[in-house]
Amino acid sequence: MIRINLLPADLRRGNRLPPRVLAAAFGAALAVSAAVGWFGLVYFGDLAAAEDQLQSVEAKLSQRQPKVKYHDDLETNRKDYSQRVQTIQEIGNSRRVWSKFLDELIDVVNNNGDTERHLAWLDSVTVKGDPKKGAKVTIPGNVQDADKSRLANFHEDIEAAAFFADVSLKTDPQWTLEYDATRIPPAFLKFPLELQFNPSAAPKK
Amino acid sequence: MSNWSQKKLLMTICGGAGVLCAAAAGGVYYTQGLIDEVAAQIATQEQAVAAADAKIAKIPNLEKDVIILRENLDEYVKILPDNKELTEFTRTLNKFERQTGILSTGLTNKNVRPGKTKGNFTPIEFTYDMTATLWQALKFINLIENYERFVSITDFSIVPGGQRGGEQQRDGDAVHTVKLTMQTYTYNKAGGAKEVTIPHYADRKEELREEIWNRMQAIRIDRYEHKGVQGRRDILVDPRERGGDLRLDGLSQADQRAILDKYVDELKQLAEMLKHIRSGEATMFEQYTLDKRFRAELATMLAGIEGDGARLSYGPVKLRWANEVIGPLDQLQQQLDNQPVDEQRQDPYLPAADLAQLVSDLESDCNGGMLEQARERFEAVAERVQVPTGDERYDLAVQARSWMVKATTALDFKGLDLRLQGVIVNEIGRSGVLLNGEVFEEGDFVSDELLVKAVEEEQVWFVFRGLTLVRTM
Numbered sequence: 177m178i179r180i181n182l183l184p185a186d187l188r189r190g191n192r193l194p195p196r197v198l199a200a201a202f203g204a205a206l207a208v209s210a211a212v213g214w215f216g217l218v219y220f221g222d223l224a225a226a227e228d229q230l231q232s233v234e235a236k237l238s239q240r241q242p243k244v245k246y247h248d249d250l251e252t253n254r255k256d257y258s259q260r261v262q263t264i265q266e267i268g269n270s271r272r273v274w275s276k277f278l279d280e281l282i283d284v285v286n287n288n289g290d291t292e293r294h295l296a297w298l299d300s301v302t303v304k305g306d307p308k309k310g311a312k313v314t315i316p317g318n319v320q321d322a323d324k325s326r327l328a329n330f331h332e333d334i335e336a337a338a339f340f341a342d343v344s345l346k347t348d349p350q351w352t353l354e355y356d357a358t359r360i361p362p363a364f365l366k367f368p369l370e371l372q373f374n375p376s377a378a379p380k381k
Numbered sequence: 382m383s384n385w386s387q388k389k390l391l392m393t394i395c396g397g398a399g400v401l402c403a404a405a406a407g408g409v410y411y412t413q414g415l416i417d418e419v420a421a422q423i424a425t426q427e428q429a430v431a432a433a434d435a436k437i438a439k440i441p442n443l444e445k446d447v448i449i450l451r452e453n454l455d456e457y458v459k460i461l462p463d464n465k466e467l468t469e470f471t472r473t474l475n476k477f478e479r480q481t482g483i484l485s486t487g488l489t490n491k492n493v494r495p496g497k498t499k500g501n502f503t504p505i506e507f508t509y510d511m512t513a514t515l516w517q518a519l520k521f522i523n524l525i526e527n528y529e530r531f532v533s534i535t536d537f538s539i540v541p542g543g544q545r546g547g548e549q550q551r552d553g554d555a556v557h558t559v560k561l562t563m564q565t566y567t568y569n570k571a572g573g574a575k576e577v578t579i580p581h582y583a584d585r586k587e588e589l590r591e592e593i594w595n596r597m598q599a600i601r602i603d604r605y606e607h608k609g610v611q612g613r614r615d616i617l618v619d620p621r622e623r624g625g626d627l628r629l630d631g632l633s634q635a636d637q638r639a640i641l642d643k644y645v646d647e648l649k650q651l652a653e654m655l656k657h658i659r660s661g662e663a664t665m666f667e668q669y670t671l672d673k674r675f676r677a678e679l680a681t682m683l684a685g686i687e688g689d690g691a692r693l694s695y696g697p698v699k700l701r702w703a704n705e706v707i708g709p710l711d712q713l714q715q716q717l718d719n720q721p722v723d724e725q726r727q728d729p730y731l732p733a734a735d736l737a738q739l740v741s742d743l744e745s746d747c748n749g750g751m752l753e754q755a756r757e758r759f760e761a762v763a764e765r766v767q768v769p770t771g772d773e774r775y776d777l778a779v780q781a782r783s784w785m786v787k788a789t790t791a792l793d794f795k796g797l798d799l800r801l802q803g804v805i806v807n808e809i810g811r812s813g814v815l816l817n818g819e820v821f822e823e824g825d826f827v828s829d830e831l832l833v834k835a836v837e838e839e840q841v842w843f844v845f846r847g848l849t850l851v852r853t854m
Contacts (some may be wrong), residue, residue, distance in 0.1 A: 193390075200391050205504040209446040211405030219412045226419035233426040240433035247436040250443040257450035264457045267566055271533040275523035282515075289701035292701040292708045293427030298616050304533035305562075320621055361620040373726055 270376045273313060274303060277339045281315070284333045294330040295320035301368075310344065310375035314368075318354075321362040329353055334369070345372035383530040390802035432792035444579050448586055452575070452593045458568045460531040460602060467505065467567070474816065481521040482551065483513035483559070489660065491562070502566040506535070508649070509561045513556035515539065515615045520823065525563060531602055541617040555618045613704025614696025637698045639691050644682070644706045651678060651713060666739070686710070731765045736777035739766070741785035747791070755788040787848060794845045797831070801854055804836050812836035 269364040278301070285296050305311045319326045331349045334340060351365040385393070462470060471488070478485055491506035513521065518539060525532050540558045542549075549556060577584065586593070614620055622634055633638070659669045686706070693699050731739065739762065746755035759766070759781065768778035803815035811822045814836045821833045827843075835842040840853045 188795065194387050197387055197390050200394045204394045208398050208401040211402040215405040215408040215412070218409045218416075223412050223416050223419070226416045226423065230419050230423050232432060233423050236430050237426050237433060240430065240437060243437045243440065244433045247440050247443060248573075249578075250440065250447050253447050253577050254443060254450060257447065257454050260454055260501060261450060261457060263647045264454075267502065267533075268460070268531060271531070271603065272525050273525075273603050274534050274537065275519055275526050275607050278519050278522070279605075279608060282519075283437070283612050283615050285615045286697070286700050288704055289697040289699075291394065291697045295620060295697065296616075297619050300499075300540045300617070302538040303534075303536055307540070308585065318619070356619075356621075358624060360624040361621070362624075364621075364819070 178278070208330070222313045240378045268309065270307075272373070272376055279312075280337050280339045281300070284330075284337045285317075287333060291320070294326040298331050308375060310373040313371040313373065315371070316366075316368045318366050320364055321361055322353055322365065324365065325352065327365050327367060334371075340371075342374050344374045405600050407457050410480070421769070444585065445589060445592075447577065448579060448582065448589055449593050450597055452586060452589075453596055456597055460529075461502070461568045462530045466530060466563075469531075470530070470565075474525075476548055477524045479509075480524065481517045483511045483517045483521050486510045486512065501569045503569065504564055504566050506564045507561060510559075510561065512556050514557050515558060515617055516554060516610050517551070518557065518559045518712065519607055521559075523563075523605065524563065527604045527606070531565055534561055536560075539617065555615055557617055585849075612700045612707070614700060618696075620696045631694050632692055633697065634695045637693050637695050640692065641698050641702055641706065644686070644689070644702075647682060648709050648713070649679070650708045651675060654678075655713060655716060664735075664738075665756065666735070666742070666761065670757075672789075673761055676717075679710075679717070682710065689817045728773065729765060730768045730774060731762060731780075733774050733777060734841060736768075736774050736781060739782065740777055740780045743781060743788065747784055747788050752788045752792045752795070755784065756792060756802045757802070759785040759788070789852060790846050790848045794843070794848075794850045797845075799843075799852055801841060803853060804838065804841065804854070806836060806838050814841050817842075 199378070219253055229245055244376055281301070285298065287293055287296075296319045298315050300316060302314040303311055304314075310334075317330075331346075334346070347366065347368060347370045351367045354364055354366050355362045356364065404607040473490065474485070487508075487510040488760060489508045491508055511518070511521070522534060522537070525534060538560050541555065543556060549575075620712075654671055654675050658668050658675065690702060690707075693702055730736075739758070742758055743755050746752070748756065763785075766778050766781050768774045772778075798817070801816050802818065805813040805815075805820075807813075811824065812835070813820050813822045813835060816827060816833075821827055823833055823836055825833050827833060830846050833841065834844045834849060840851050843852060845848050
């Protein structure tokens with residue numbers, strides 16, 4: 177007996193896809209779908225969300241830019257003004273009021289008219305300003321009589337004067353005995369005297 | 382493909398799926414990298430936003446600082462001259478010269494090294510030569526230092542003696558040669574950062590007015606008011622007495638000291654007197670007597686002080702004169718003029734006890750013949766005896782005034798020119814008196830105010846202004 181299989185070729189048992197192939201194909205399709213889906217989620221989800229967030233932050237920042245620039249300009253102005261103000265203050269503070277010094281020096285030399293303690297007079301007054309080292313005052317002078325204690329008294333009075341608080345260096349007492357026959361008494365002690373003042377707050381370069 | 386074996390088919394499917402899955406995983410990995418990059422950018426931008434927010438938060442304070450600094454700077458730079466004012470400064474120096482009496486001999490502009498320029502501030506230096514007395518030079522320096530624009534005297538020298546062949550004395554003081562170096566700065570506003578426009582600037586400035594003023598105090602250019610000569614001597618002149626042929630006319634130093642000491646002693650006494658008057662230890666009458674004496678002695682001293690002061694020429698004595706006589710005398714006068722408020726009298730009249738004492742003293746003075754003292758005693762408190770009628774002290778005041786009238790009348794009577802030249806005493810009739818060459822009988826008027834009341838052998842009784850008084854032969 178002859179059996180004739182009349183089923184189409186692809187339905188014939190011998191030509192049908194085996195279930196294992198089908199299962200594998202199905203599994204492969206599933207895995208590929210899952211992988212592509214995951215990629216899609218990450219690419220179109222997370223990345224897009226991040227880019228949106230970035231845009232939002234950039235928008236915030238650009239919105240603040242004019243005010244930031246305003247701040248920066250103000251800060252530049254502040255620094256510039258502060259520097260100028262500081263310079264003016266330094267210029268102002270660098271000045272020493274010499275009329276005050278001279279008044280005080282005159283008081284010391286006059287000594288309230290007390291001629292017993294000392295009777296002094298100066299040969300000259302010279303002030304040489306130096307912003308770095310401080311002003312140097314040169315006041316060579318004389319005290320009446322040959323009594324050296326009067327010269328010491330004069331030095332003591334110089335040291336007690338208000339201006340001396342700002343003096344960093346003073347020459348020590350030294351003298352030469354001299355005579356002037358046209359004066360009473362003729363003897364007097366001639367002395368050199370230099371005062372080195374502390375530097376004032378000089379303007380910075 | 383239909384010929385493929387099952388195994389080949391399975392491998393192809395699995396292989397294809399594997400490749401696709403791997404590609405997807407690679408894509409995820411790559412995307413994750415992009416996400417990380419974006420996240421990093423976000424973090425950076427967020428930091429920038431945070432920094433921007435922090436800056437924005439600082440804007441109000443910064444605006445405040447800038448407004449204050451800008452306003453202060455505008456004020457500060459006013460202390461520095463601009464180029465136009467430098468020319469004006471020459472006129473100012475000329476004005477100072479006239480005010481002080483110095484004589485300038487030159488003004489030179491010193492070259493300033495470019496390195497000394499400080500940003501917007503350019504230094505300018507002048508050297509000013511002059512002849513001046515010490516006091517003129519000191520006043521000139523002081524005027525410059527107190528000038529509204531900042532000028533610093535950096536160097537100066539004062540050397541005794543004027544220029545060769547020039548004057549030796551000016552206003553009685555020695556002339557010296559003076560050289561000053563003055564420095565100032567000019568301010569160039571341009572060159573700094575562009576000024577930012579702050580919204581509502583005027584309103585903000587008004588709000589910050591107090592703070593602007595407070596910060597303005599941070600820059601304070603030291604100024605000093607020169608106290609003047611005050612009797613001090615020129616420290617560049619030898620104060621010793623000239624001897625021999627060079628001796629100057631006038632009092633010796635010893636004589637000048639004697640005058641000074643005399644006034645110092647008198648002043649001490651006056652000061653003690655005033656202290657005693659004000660102490661409250663003296664009785665009311667003592668106070669008034671002392672007060673009167675004090676004023677009289679003060680007036681005497683004031684009258685003599687000018688002449689005696691002019692005779693003093695020795696510097697140390699002149700200074701002591703200024704410090705120990707003129708100054709304390711002014712103080713005494715001020716103390717006299719400015720009586721403390723608590724000492725000012727609330728009650729314009731003498732207290733009852735003092736009035737009673739006054740009456741008693743006046744009575745004692747009058748009865749003791751001390752009429753002048755009685756009058757002085759009353760006159761010292763005359764204003765305070767004018768007690769009104771309703772006051773309980775009125776009777777005492779009337780008694781005091783009565784004694785005063787008696788004393789005054791008696792004194793006036795004493796002063797009358799009454800020369801008693803003889804008397805005729807009549808026991809049974811009217812007696813008579815030879816007065817100033819005329820005979821007056823008892824009951825006769827010598828003048829409108831003077832009546833002969835009774836004539837006795839040794840004395841004649843008169844009625845003068847209602848008061849019976851006796852004049853002895």
